[in-house]
Amino acid sequence: MTHMALEGLRVLDVTHVWAGPMCTRMLGDMGADVIKVESARRMDTGRGEANPRGGPGSLYPDGIPGERPWNRASHVNERNRSKRDICLDLTHPRGVEAFKRLVEHCDVVVESFRSGVMARFGLGYRDLVKVKPDIIMVSLSSQGSTGPEASYGSFGATLEQTAGLASVTGYLGGDPTTSGTFFPDPVVAVLSVGTILAAIRQRQQTGRGTYVDMSQREATTSLIGETIMDYTMNGRAQGPIGNRDRVFAPQGVYRCTGDDMWIAISIRSDEEWSALTRVMGEPGLEHDPRFSDVLARRTHHDQADAIIGHWTATRDAFSVMEELQAAGIPAGVAEQGSHLLADPHLKARGFWETVTHPEAGTAPFLSRPFQFSKTPGATRRHAPLLGEHTEEVLREVAGMSDTEIAELAALGVTENDPRAVAASPD
Amino acid sequence: MVAERSLNPAAQTTAAPLAGIRVLDLTQGISGPFATKVMAVMGADVIKVEPPRGDVSRTHPPFLGDDPHPEKSGLYLYLNTNKRGITLDMKQSAAQGILRRLYAWADVVIEDASPGWLAAHDLGYETLERINPRSIMVSVTPFGQYGPYRDYQATDLVALALGGLLYISGEPTREPLKLGGHPSEYFAGLSAFSGALIALYHRDATGEGQHVDVAQVEGIASAQGYSSLGHGYIHEDRKRMNAFAPMYRAKDGFVGAMFRQDNWADFCEMMGRPDLTTDPRFADQLSRRDHMDELNAIVAPWMAEQPKEDVYHAGQAKRMPMGYICDPADLLTSAQYQAHGYFTTLDHPVTGPLQYPGMPMRWGEDAWDLRRAPLLGEHNREVYCDLLGYTTHELVLLRNIRVI
Numbered sequence: 001m002t003h004m005a006l007e008g009l010r011v012l013d014v015t016h017v018w019a020g021p022m023c024t025r026m027l028g029d030m031g032a033d034v035i036k037v038e039s040a041r042r043m044d045t046g047r048g049e050a051n052p053r054g055g056p057g058s059l060y061p062d063g064i065p066g067e068r069p070w071n072r073a074s075h076v077n078e079r080n081r082s083k084r085d086i087c088l089d090l091t092h093p094r095g096v097e098a099f100k101r102l103v104e105h106c107d108v109v110v111e112s113f114r115s116g117v118m119a120r121f122g123l124g125y126r127d128l129v130k131v132k133p134d135i136i137m138v139s140l141s142s143q144g145s146t147g148p149e150a151s152y153g154s155f156g157a158t159l160e161q162t163a164g165l166a167s168v169t170g171y172l173g174g175d176p177t178t179s180g181t182f183f184p185d186p187v188v189a190v191l192s193v194g195t196i197l198a199a200i201r202q203r204q205q206t207g208r209g210t211y212v213d214m215s216q217r218e219a220t221t222s223l224i225g226e227t228i229m230d231y232t233m234n235g236r237a238q239g240p241i242g243n244r245d246r247v248f249a250p251q252g253v254y255r256c257t258g259d260d261m262w263i264a265i266s267i268r269s270d271e272e273w274s275a276l277t278r279v280m281g282e283p284g285l286e287h288d289p290r291f292s293d294v295l296a297r298r299t300h301h302d303q304a305d306a307i308i309g310h311w312t313a314t315r316d317a318f319s320v321m322e323e324l325q326a327a328g329i330p331a332g333v334a335e336q337g338s339h340l341l342a343d344p345h346l347k348a349r350g351f352w353e354t355v356t357h358p359e360a361g362t363a364p365f366l367s368r369p370f371q372f373s374k375t376p377g378a379t380r381r382h383a384p385l386l387g388e389h390t391e392e393v394l395r396e397v398a399g400m401s402d403t404e405i406a407e408l409a410a411l412g413v414t415e416n417d418p419r420a421v422a423a424s425p426d
Numbered sequence: 427m428v429a430e431r432s433l434n435p436a437a438q439t440t441a442a443p444l445a446g447i448r449v450l451d452l453t454q455g456i457s458g459p460f461a462t463k464v465m466a467v468m469g470a471d472v473i474k475v476e477p478p479r480g481d482v483s484r485t486h487p488p489f490l491g492d493d494p495h496p497e498k499s500g501l502y503l504y505l506n507t508n509k510r511g512i513t514l515d516m517k518q519s520a521a522q523g524i525l526r527r528l529y530a531w532a533d534v535v536i537e538d539a540s541p542g543w544l545a546a547h548d549l550g551y552e553t554l555e556r557i558n559p560r561s562i563m564v565s566v567t568p569f570g571q572y573g574p575y576r577d578y579q580a581t582d583l584v585a586l587a588l589g590g591l592l593y594i595s596g597e598p599t600r601e602p603l604k605l606g607g608h609p610s611e612y613f614a615g616l617s618a619f620s621g622a623l624i625a626l627y628h629r630d631a632t633g634e635g636q637h638v639d640v641a642q643v644e645g646i647a648s649a650q651g652y653s654s655l656g657h658g659y660i661h662e663d664r665k666r667m668n669a670f671a672p673m674y675r676a677k678d679g680f681v682g683a684m685f686r687q688d689n690w691a692d693f694c695e696m697m698g699r700p701d702l703t704t705d706p707r708f709a710d711q712l713s714r715r716d717h718m719d720e721l722n723a724i725v726a727p728w729m730a731e732q733p734k735e736d737v738y739h740a741g742q743a744k745r746m747p748m749g750y751i752c753d754p755a756d757l758l759t760s761a762q763y764q765a766h767g768y769f770t771t772l773d774h775p776v777t778g779p780l781q782y783p784g785m786p787m788r789w790g791e792d793a794w795d796l797r798r799a800p801l802l803g804e805h806n807r808e809v810y811c812d813l814l815g816y817t818t819h820e821l822v823l824l825r826n827i828r829v830i
Contacts (some may be wrong), residue, residue, distance in 0.1 A: 003628075006624065008631065053712065055581040061659060144787075146765060147761070150762075153745060155747050158749025162751075163752065165606060166606075170603070177603070177673065186651065190648075191619070194622070197626070202442075205445065213787055218766070224606070228692055228783050229501070230487075232500075233491070234490070235754040240606060243583060245581070247487065251581070253603075254601075262601055293527075332584035335590045336590070337656045339658070340650070345573045369621075370624070
């Protein structure tokens, strides 16, 4: 078997929802041994509620929560592939002790609680270095562990707001808004993969571990550097410009035939404008003074949009894309879920990975934003059931005896049925 | 990460995380430069290779004082901190010999040429592997090194469209809406950074280098999350809904509020409307979604009277994940960003001192050592003469024939 890129790396994963789990899932896909820690009292919220109502708009295949909904929820099953899962009640001293015994055998602890929660468990960085002096701890909190807003909570959508991204997102002339996803989550996930490995490299060089304290809000701000610089250089706060570009023109998203079908088109130069007029069969527009250079096209952007939109309105979005790309013009269909999964390019690159889960069935899942020539990544196993590997991990990683494991179970520390416990107030 | 800038002067400083890693950066624009910026601030020695007329980002606004000068682009200045900069016209055959010598120096070569271009000039991964089998090539392109769309053209908008993020953003009754800025390019940069670090981990363990293929469109397809999961897993297609975090007009801006089961009552209390807590129309997440208009008719007038930051802080004090729309001015004055020293002032011979966004994480007791971006060709002598051993005379000749 091929050597996997991250073979030998062991990660104790106390993250939940999206950013943290997606980060550690990618580490797992690349060969790391990722142990996800949850508890019946404090499941990853991506598992949904213990007794959900289900139906349309819910998280489950065909809206059916099933016998154990927490094992069928879409979010948790996508973001936790390639991991093992253990239930440990960290509010119980024996749970904390078991956690520390795992830490002894791990390289990295990643957590995404509200800042301060790990320390309250007795599992802050200061506690962990006593157990393993060169441990690397990475916190992926909303705003870092220090500062007046350290204890504040957030979701991806509110981070888009507080980080400044929403201030430049919105329809032209309209109010600022957020994206249709929690964009900061995958951003933090991908940034954190390299960040964790940078800390590992530092440990290899110096023999020392470290505490990495990420602010998800600041990570999101780092994606609008030029917007910040415009303010610090010129005192100007840019607002939303819809689908347009700040340099070239025209650019827009135009309606095509079919249900809610749209094509995105960018014209970056005079040559691309000429090519567009030829594809549209409107050679007269090539030297039309309204569109002859980028300044003119910016001034008459609405008119250009109307002409392009009129042309696309009676055409199939995929045909328009192919025709324009053949002429060297950037164009792409605004792909919906069904298109993405059938996309010939993503398919040819093996982007979708089909995974069968014992309680949720078979589904295609997204993979990774990087491919490797010698150590390809892969979903190595379906997302674990809640507590699926508790005994295995306690025995093989923490080195516990059957008696100790039975004791923890009797105390309820490793309980894996969320209906058997009252919800935690925290 | 130098001692005098440590947050805690008594702290023992360590070598920067990527100290000793050598990066040859052949990229321009946003994606590649963002990847190498992160690596450079983390301590890698990054040599940025620009064509003699400069990285294309030098021609992109914003410019200091709106003066389109190659040393005054905020985009370039932000994305190229902590790097050394040289000029080299990669299209000339003399340059290709120089590049192969730099290949021998580098742990990581990062490039964003059209797929196939480097290989056609004997500079592709096979060449790198022959020269230096331990090194890693990271290619960052819109569609990756293979696949039917390999040679397609893309902009940020087009990558968002084909990666599935565009369709789900915006209002249901209008056209899909782009996320502001250059999100797909920055995302590809982060993917390249992490891809390089994964390959370096493997290299350090086994001595084996490799080729990493980063496709901008796969970054966005990784980030969209909901569309593919909706269709392929839940079997319920995801449409634009624009109601993820309802946004309200406050007295001086906008506030975003996520109402969840555990904070709805607190919010009703904040509004002075505890009666709403028991209103069945708003009993849970799904009922509130079903009665969004009625909900907004109650919340909006109250919100319009409140200063945005007051609602944000009051809500957060009750553990509600509230947000408010920050523009750059709000961020620069944010007590939280100030407490972290997130913005750093860097001096620059052409622009003078300017404030820059910093790194989004604290690293033990060490502070980041942020240094300004290089001037065009600033390190030519240092790299060509001191590193590669060219004489001053040869440097002049190379300049004369416009190789550098």
